[in-house]
Amino acid sequence: MTVDPSAARPFPRRKRLAEELVARLSQYIRDGAYKRGEKLPTELEIVEREGVSRTVVREAILRLQAAGLVETRRSVGTFVVDMPPPTSLHIGPETIATLGDVINLLELRIGLEVEAAALAAQRRTVPDLEDLKAALHLMKESSSLKTSIAIHADFQFHLRIAKASGNAYIADIMKHLGTKLIPRTRMNAAYSERKDRLAYLDLLYLEHEKIYDAISIGSPESARAAMFLHLNNSRQRLYRAHDAQTSQ
Incomplete structure (x- = not known):
C-alpha cells in the first residue's frame, strides 16, 4: 500500500504547503498560464511539477474552489472559472x-x-x-x-x-x-x-x-x-x- 508522505508530516506544515501552492496556482491564473474556462493539470501532474503530495494538491484545489476560482467536474477535471484578485491595492x-x-x-x-x-x-x-x-x-x-x-x-x-x-x-x-x-x-x-x-x-x-x-x-x-x-x-x-x- 502506498502511503501519502504528507500524512506523516505535522498538520501545520501541510497547511503551509497548501497555502503556498494556492498562491502559486493563483499566480499562474493571474499570469494567463491557465485561462478562464481552461482545465488545470491533473493532480498527478501538479504533484510532479510542484513537488508536493497529492494531499497538499487536493487541499489547495479545495481552497481554490471555496474562493470561487475553480470548479471540479466529476470525471472531467478542474477548470478555471474566475481571475484571482490582485495581491495588493494598486493605488499610488x-x-x-x-x-x-x-x-x-x-x-x-x-x-x-x-x-x-x-x-x-x-x-x-x-x-x-x-x-x-x-x-x-x-x-x-x-x-x-x-x-x-x-x-x-x-x-x-x-x-x-x-x-x-x-x-x-x-x-x-x-x-x-x-x-x-x-x-x-x-x-x-x-x-x-x-x-x-x-x-x-x-x-x-x-x-x-x-x-x-x-x-x-x-x-x-x-x-x-x-x-x-x-x-x-x-x-x-x-x-x-x-x-x-x-x-x-
Missing part, C-alpha cells in the same frame, strides 16, 4: 495623475468614509474624541503654514475617524491610501491668491468641525450627512477649479 502617485483619477478616489472615499463616520459616532471613546479634537486643532493651526503640514493634519483627522469606527479594515485601507486621499495640492494651485486660499482653508475647517460635532454628540445620521457633505463639496470644488483653469 503613479495611478492618480488626472482629474478623473482624483474624482474616482473621492468617490471611493464617499463610499468608505461616510459609513466610517457613522460608525465612529456610535463607537467613539473619550480618547478617540480627544484625538479627533487634537487633529482638528492642528488643522486650524496649520492653515497659514506649509501645504505639506496642512495635508498631514487633514489626513490625520480622517484617519482618526477610521480608527474610531472600530473597524480595523477601514483603518488599514485609509493607512494604505495615506495622504494621497487629500487633493490639496490641486486646490492650492487653483486658489493661488492668499485671500482665496485662506477662505478655502477656513471653509474646509468648518466642514471638518461639523463632522467632529456630529461624532462628538453620538449621532450616526448627522455624522454620515456631515462627511458626505464635505466629500461631495470637495468633488464639486475640484470640478470648478478644473473648469476655471481650463478656461484661462
